[in-house]
Amino acid sequence: xxxxxxxxxxDEHTVTPLEDGADLIYMDRVFLHERTGSIALKSIEADGxxxxxxxxxxxxxxxxxxxxxxxxxxxxxxxxxxxxxxxRESAKAAGIxxxxxxxxxQGIVHVVSPEQGIALPGLTLxxxxxxxxTEGAVGALAWGIGSTEAEHAMxxxxxxxxxxxxxxxxxxxxLGLGVTAKDMILHLIGIYxxxxxxxxxxxxxxxxxxxLEMEARFTLCNMAVEFAAFxxxxxPDDKTIxxxxxxxxxxxxxxxxxxxxxxRTLRSDDDAVFDKEIIxxxxxxxxxxxxxxxxxxxxxxxxxxxxxxxxDDANLKKSMIRALDxxxxxxxxxxxxxxxxxxxxxxxxxxxxxxxxxxxxxxxxHKVKEGVKAIVVPGSGLVKQQAExxxxxxxxxxxxxxxxxxGCSMCFFAGGEHMGFQERVVSTTxxxxxxxxxxxxxxxxxxxxxxxxxxxxxxxxxxRQFMSEGEA
Amino acid sequence: MEKFTTHxxxxxxxxxxxxxxxxxxxxxxxxxxxxxxxxxxMFAIWRYTEPGxxxxxxxxxLNKPDYxxxxxxxxxxxxxxxxxxxxxxxxxxxxxxxxxIAPSFGAIFYNNCIRNGVLPIVLDDAVVQDLAAQVxxxxxxxxxxxxxxxxxxxxxNGDVHAFDIDDGQQEMLLEGLDVIGLTLRHEAEINAxxxxxxxARPWVYV
Numbered sequence: 181x182x183x184x185x186x187x188x189x190x191d192e193h194t195v196t197p198l199e200d201g202a203d204l205i206y207m208d209r210v211f212l213h214e215r216t217g218s219i220a221l222k223s224i225e226a227d228g229x230x231x232x233x234x235x236x237x238x239x240x241x242x243x244x245x246x247x248x249x250x251x252x253x254x255x256x257x258x259x260x261x262x263x264x265x266x267x268r269e270s271a272k273a274a275g276i277x278x279x280x281x282x283x284x285x286q287g288i289v290h291v292v293s294p295e296q297g298i299a300l301p302g303l304t305l306x307x308x309x310x311x312x313x314t315e316g317a318v319g320a321l322a323w324g325i326g327s328t329e330a331e332h333a334m335x336x337x338x339x340x341x342x343x344x345x346x347x348x349x350x351x352x353x354x355l356g357l358g359v360t361a362k363d364m365i366l367h368l369i370g371i372y373x374x375x376x377x378x379x380x381x382x383x384x385x386x387x388x389x390x391x392l393e394m395e396a397r398f399t400l401c402n403m404a405v406e407f408a409a410f411x412x413x414x415x416p417d418d419k420t421i422x423x424x425x426x427x428x429x430x431x432x433x434x435x436x437x438x439x440x441x442x443x444r445t446l447r448s449d450d451d452a453v454f455d456k457e458i459i460x461x462x463x464x465x466x467x468x469x470x471x472x473x474x475x476x477x478x479x480x481x482x483x484x485x486x487x488x489x490x491x492d493d494a495n496l497k498k499s500m501i502r503a504l505d506x507x508x509x510x511x512x513x514x515x516x517x518x519x520x521x522x523x524x525x526x527x528x529x530x531x532x533x534x535x536x537x538x539x540x541x542x543x544x545x546h547k548v549k550e551g552v553k554a555i556v557v558p559g560s561g562l563v564k565q566q567a568e569x570x571x572x573x574x575x576x577x578x579x580x581x582x583x584x585x586x587g588c589s590m591c592f593f594a595g596g597e598h599m600g601f602q603e604r605v606v607s608t609t610x611x612x613x614x615x616x617x618x619x620x621x622x623x624x625x626x627x628x629x630x631x632x633x634x635x636x637x638x639x640x641x642x643x644r645q646f647m648s649e650g651e652a
Numbered sequence: 653m654e655k656f657t658t659h660x661x662x663x664x665x666x667x668x669x670x671x672x673x674x675x676x677x678x679x680x681x682x683x684x685x686x687x688x689x690x691x692x693x694m695f696a697i698w699r700y701t702e703p704g705x706x707x708x709x710x711x712x713x714l715n716k717p718d719y720x721x722x723x724x725x726x727x728x729x730x731x732x733x734x735x736x737x738x739x740x741x742x743x744x745x746x747x748x749x750x751x752x753i754a755p756s757f758g759a760i761f762y763n764n765c766i767r768n769g770v771l772p773i774v775l776d777d778a779v780v781q782d783l784a785a786q787v788x789x790x791x792x793x794x795x796x797x798x799x800x801x802x803x804x805x806x807x808x809n810g811d812v813h814a815f816d817i818d819d820g821q822q823e824m825l826l827e828g829l830d831v832i833g834l835t836l837r838h839e840a841e842i843n844a845x846x847x848x849x850x851x852a853r854p855w856v857y858v
Contacts (some may be wrong), residue, residue, distance in 0.1 A: 195845045196838060200820025204838055206845055208856055214740070218685055229832065235858055259683050266685045303856065310736040310760055326738035326764035327687075328831075337842055338834045342818055344759075374670050375730040378756055408730055410759055431855035439855040474670050495669045495728055495777065504667070592735075595680035601703075611734060613674045619703035 182449025184346045185415050186381045189321050189446070193304050195338055202340045209236045209298060209331045211307040212276070213289050215243035215268040215594075220308065221329045230274075231334045237276040238298055239267065242288045244594045245281060247557050247584040255282065255479055257596030287560025289647060290314035290528035294398065295560055297427025303415040306333050311528045311610065312411075313404040318424065319446050321381075321549035324405060325545035328644040341507040344410040345455035347380040347532040348448075351388040353462035358644040360538075361396035362530060362608070362627035364388075365403040365469040370478030377409030380456060382447060384414050388462050394423040395534040402529045403610050406475040415447040420557035469515055469626040470612045472503030477612070479515055481630060481642045487511035506614055507622050508602070515640050520624075521603035521634035522553040524617075526584075527591040530608035530628050531559030536567050538630040540575040542646050548580030549638030555582045581635070593618045606634040654769035655828035657672060659750045660725030660797040664713045665784035671727055672734030673761060677743045679735075680704065690739050718791040724798070726784045727754040729777065732761025741768045751798055753780055753805065759771035767831060768823045773815045783807055800826055 183191075195204040212220065214268040217239050223384065230642050231237055244260040245251065253261045264281070279286045287297060290311050293299040299315035305322040306312060308330040315322035325333070333339050349365060369376065384400055386549035392400065397414045404412025414420075421440055431439045448454075477487060477500070488500040488511070496529035504510065508517065525531070525539055536558065548554045556576050564586055567573055573583045590599055591609040598618035599605050605623050608631050612623040624640060633643035681693025684843060685687060692706075699714060701707045708715040714722055725731075725744075731754040732740060741764040746751070751771040765772045775783075786808045787794050794808035805813045850857055 196841050198820060200823065201818055202820050204841075206833065206849070215682075219687065222685075223687075227832070236856075257680075259818065262685050297697070300856075302853075308736055308738070310734065324736040324760050326736055326741070326760060326767065328738060328767040329763060332835065335832050336839075338835060338838075339845065340820065340831070340835060373731060375756055378730065378759070405734075405760075408733060408756075408758065429858055435855035439853075442853070476670075495667075498667075499669050514742050592674070592679045595683065611672070611674065613672045613734065615678060615697045616674050 181453060182186070182451040184448045184452040184454060185319070185383060185446055186321070186346050186413065189302060189341060195322070198340060202342050204338050205304060205341050206338055207306055208303040209238070209305045210330060210333050211289050211293055211298065211305065212239040212330065213243050213309060214241045214263045216308040216327045216330070218263065218266040220327045221274050221333070223430065224331050224335055229335045231276065232337045234275040237274070237334055238279070239271045239276055240279040240289050240292050241267065241281050241286055242588050244596065245587045246581045246596065247587045247589045249585060251281070251585055252595065255596055257594050260596060273449060279528070283302060283564060284561040287563065288483055288528045288531060288588055290398070290402065291532060291559030291563065294318055295427070295562060297424055297430035300424060300430060301420055302446055306330065306339065306400065310405045311402055313409065314398050314402040314528055316401040316404065316411050316413035318420055319443070321411060321413065323411040344381045345357070345379055347377065347382045347456040347458065348454040349382055349384050350388045350459045351384070351462050352459055354388055355462050355465065358629060358642070358647055359465050359466045360627040360629065361392055361399040363465050363468040365400050366470065366478050366625065367465045368474065369403065369407050370468065371473045372407070374406060374457065374474050374476040375408045377404065377407035380409050382407070382409045382412045384412060390417060393534060394419055395532040398532065399529055401473065416443050428546045439620040465524055467627065467630055467639060469630060470623050471507060471509055471624065472500065472517060473612055473614050474499065474503070474624065475610070475612065477503055480641065481515060481567055483515060485509045485511050485515065516642060518604065518639060518640045520552060520606055520634055522555070522599055522605040523631045524555050524605055524607040524609065525592055525628050525631050526557030526559070526589050527608045527609040528559065531557060531563065533563050533566050535608070535628045536563070536572050539632045540572040540642060542629050542632045543579050543636070544575050546579060546636045548635045552635055552638050554580055554635045555584060555590070557584040558586050589619055592616055606631045606640060633635070653828045653830070656750065656769055656800050656825040657770050657799070659723065659801045660765070660795050661750065661793055662719060662721050663726050663783065663787045663796045664719045664791070665722035665726040665728040665787060666713060666783055667726065667728055667781070669728035670730045670733055673732055673737050673740040673758070673805040674734055675741040676732065677737065682737065682739045683757065687742045688746065690743035694743040694747050715766055723750045724750050724796050725752045726780050727752060729755045731757050733758035738764045741765050741770055745770050755780060767825060769825060769828065771798065771825055773798070773805060775813055775815055776791070779813050809848065
């Protein structure tokens with residue numbers, strides 16, 4: 181019987197099976213950020229230990245840095261400066277690579293990691309951030325861990341992990357107009373619930389997945405954790421190899437040839453058996469938006485707020501009733517009738533250059549509706565630079581969007597800048613939890629083109645009315 | 653790390669599904685570069701009346717006098733989903749929570765619990781609901797008893813429910829082991845693996 185790609189990479193990274201049934205897995209790379217990086221590094225130091233392989237540990241500033249132009253170490257978040265400076269000191273002392281404020285390479289860890297060629301096909305990579313599964317899009321085993329596990333990975337170069345089961349999610353057919361990778365993953369979670377991937381390593385596959393450009397694959401894998409999956413990945417192909425080539429930390433010369441030959445072998449065997457298979461028909465996926473407080477609370481954008489009375493499961497019903505109240509929506513209301521206070525484009529889900537291009541293409545020639553706060557936060561300094569080179573920043577600012585420096589920004593409320601009390605926001609982020617983006621803020625998760633279309637009209641809006649066939 | 657062998661305590665039902673780590677500790681409550689001082693921010697959005705405030709919300713279960721000294725939480729499916737922030741477990745542990753009983757857990761959160769001496773117990777939703785109903789009748793008297801060595805949860809009415817946990821994780825909690833120290837016993841194997849790997853995959857080593 182053949183092997184899945186996940187099984188192959190797992191076996192290749194197994195140092196030894198442990199006596200207790202877990203495996204000791206070799207960790208190629210570790211990425212840190214200022215929210216937890218210094219806590220982990222300081223704790224290692226306090227225990228009298230050290231980072232085993234500092235050339236394979238990287239750190240960026242993204243979680244609590246401000247995103248205003250001209251920012252410094254000072255943050256709106258009251259104690260943010262402590263996190264930034266303490267991480268800088270710890271990173272320097274540990275001798276790891278830091279993408280600091282003021283460095284054009286600085287940005288959101290899951291944007292920077294592949295952009296710099298740190299996440300490569302076939303690697304194992306962890307970071308104390310749950311969205312590390314994003315990097316699975318290059319064909320890596322990448323997953324989020326806690327701080328203590330990050331210490332373990334840095335000191336021992338390994339993690340003790342129970343092998344998860346495998347699942348293949350197959351997207352059958354082709355995507356329709358206005359349907360993006362964001363809609364693919366929201367649709368999946370909407371049908372199979374936010375716990376649906378629990379205990380599984382997921383491979384996203386099918387011609388529709390292969391047809392996605394690399395940056396869209398990052399979006400798809402990014403929300404594997406919202407599906408409760410251990411990780412998500414896509415087998416590397418020509419697109420992956422073209423994407424990786426020439427990146428600063430990617431191999432060169434003879435090493436490149438060796439790596440490329442190996443990467444081209446990385447796929448699930450035709451007769452590999454997954455523990456579970458899910459098939460999604462792409463024809464069923466509309467531009468999708470969330471209406472509630474779990475990523476499983478989804479609806480087609482031209483649909484209505486669902487009715488808890490249509491649901492049998494008592495726990496699910498209860499969570500829906502609570503979400504209806506929190507979100508101030510009623511069953512049967514068309515989502516497109518909901519007026520919004522803000523639109524946010526950014527986060528490790530949707531802040532790459534292709535996201536900004538798609539958003540700007542739709543926005544061009546339109547204005548943000550008066551009274552709507554609209555913000556774009558590029559995923560990295562390099563994404564920002566590229567967008568400015570293409571004049572995208574002008575399209576955004578002339579339409580009424582704010583154009584920011586890179587960082588996680590208002591994906592979450594860390595005590596600094598946030599969305600207003602009970603404001604309704606269409607957001608390209610990944611979590612619509614209660615008070616995630618601000619006090620009692622009402623978050624609707626969607627793709628960048630939905631966010632832009634909604635910013636233009638001031639209501640949740642189907643982007644297809646601004647598009648014609650032939651567009652993405 | 654604090655050992656976990658047996659524990660008997662007051663259990664508080666927070667029977668919602670998908671309780672995320674943002675709810676367990678909002679990002680804005682993680683104010684210092686430290687693992688300490690986080691319990692005050694635990695469940696802040698539900699526990700206090702105002703965002704960022706400290707006036708207790710009398711309706712929240714942990715603020716009710718009946719639930720004083722709660723050390724066990726009963727909850728719904730996918731507890732601890734979302735952000736990997738270990739602060740969620742640090743806050744719970746500092747507050748005095750020794751165990752959480754739910755039908756399933758977020759994977760990262762589950763591991764974070766094990767690493768911090770907090771026992772995550774997986775039991776069927778129907779069992780959790782039954783435990784909650786018994787507890788609610790008289791929370792201080794109807795305590796729940798957990799025996800990690802036997803892998804059992806004893807309900808107030810005497811019903812015994814068996815649960816599963818990996819042998820290694822069970823041992824780590826029972827012994828309060830330093831996991832890094834434990835792994836470093838395999839250092840020779842790690843060295844050998846790395847030496848071989850440098851030749852097989854030179855392109856990884858920048």
